[in-house]
Structures are given as structure tokens and as C-alpha cells.
Amino acid sequence: MSEYKLTYFDGRGRAELTRLIFVAANVQFEDEIFPFAEWPGKYRAETPLGQVPYLTLNGEKIPQSIAYSRMLAKRFNIAGGDEIEQMRLQNTHYLREFDETSQDHDALMKKFTREEVPMHLERIEKIVNLYGNEGFSVGNSMKWSDLHVYDIASSMLKFDANILDKFSKIKAICRTVESNE
Numbered sequence: 001m002s003e004y005k006l007t008y009f010d011g012r013g014r015a016e017l018t019r020l021i022f023v024a025a026n027v028q029f030e031d032e033i034f035p036f037a038e039w040p041g042k043y044r045a046e047t048p049l050g051q052v053p054y055l056t057l058n059g060e061k062i063p064q065s066i067a068y069s070r071m072l073a074k075r076f077n078i079a080g081g082d083e084i085e086q087m088r089l090q091n092t093h094y095l096r097e098f099d100e101t102s103q104d105h106d107a108l109m110k111k112f113t114r115e116e117v118p119m120h121l122e123r124i125e126k127i128v129n130l131y132g133n134e135g136f137s138v139g140n141s142m143k144w145s146d147l148h149v150y151d152i153a154s155s156m157l158k159f160d161a162n163i164l165d166k167f168s169k170i171k172a173i174c175r176t177v178e179s180n181e
């Protein structure tokens, strides 16, 4: 049995960064995936905070994906070197919540893809300009911030296939991650 188990719905969502960290570090983990239909009746009651994903490590269930992803990245040596580099990596780790419950879903979706996503991508592009190098968000080796940028940026392509066109640094990071075996 693997030391690590990650539990989430059948989708990328907030679990994908952690999956990418395990895969990039070549560390075995159990990817426990359950159908959404089983969430209310079965899985919710088993979670620490009534939410997924969570990580089970040595029998302890740990909530909050960024907290345990950071711990894993440190453990697998892709969390940056000194405090300054770790802080720079941290700059790329923010996610915008998307309110799926809004009444006017179409208008919200338009605002999200035409205004909010480009604004956030632009900020990430600037951060990479400041701290990174060609194909890397910080420094010049792959770190968990690259996996996060890749996860977020590539999932935005489903809303608009051209959404990354203006962001050459982000596209270079996506290529780095995609070319990693």
C-alpha cells in the first residue's frame, strides 16, 4: 500500500496540482477517485472539513490542498532553495474562485474568460518575467510553481483555445511541464 492517498472527485480541480507533484517527483500515490453522486451520501462524512481533496498520510487525513502540496513539494525538493526563492514561488499560487451558483451564468462566464482570467494570467506573466527564466517560473529548474501555472493555465484553454496567446512565458512553462516524461 502506498504511503500517500489523495481523495477527490473524478476531475482535475484542486487535486491536479498534487497529482502533478507526485508524478513529477516520481513518487507512488493512491489516486482515490469517486463519482460525484457518492459525495453527499458517503464521502463527505469521511472528510476532515466536509471538502475534498484531502491527503491521507500515515493514516492522518489532511485538508487544504495548497498546504499539503507545499509540504510535498518541500519533501520532494521542488519547493525552491532559500526563503527568498520559496517566497517567489508562493507568488504564483493563487486561485480565483469561480461562483458556479450565480443566476446569470453566461454573463459571469464571459466576464470570467474575457476579463478575470486574462488579468490573472497577465500578473503571472509579470511574476515570471521578474523571477523566472525561459520555461521556468522561478530560477532555472522545474518547481511546484511550474506545475501550478501549468495546471491553471492549461485548464483555461477549455474556455478559450487562444487564451494563452499573449502570454509567451506561461506558454513556455506549459511546454516545460508537458515535455517532462
Ligand SMILES: N[C@@H](CCC(=O)N[C@@H](CS)C(=O)NCC(=O)O)C(=O)O
Binding pocket: 013, 014, 050, 051, 052, 053, 063, 064, 065, 066
Ligand atoms: N481550500 C480548499 C478548498 C476545497 C474545496 O473548495 N473543495 C470543493 C471541491 S473543489 C468541495 O469539496 N466542494 C464540495 C462541498 O463543499 O460540498 C482546498 O484547496 O483544498
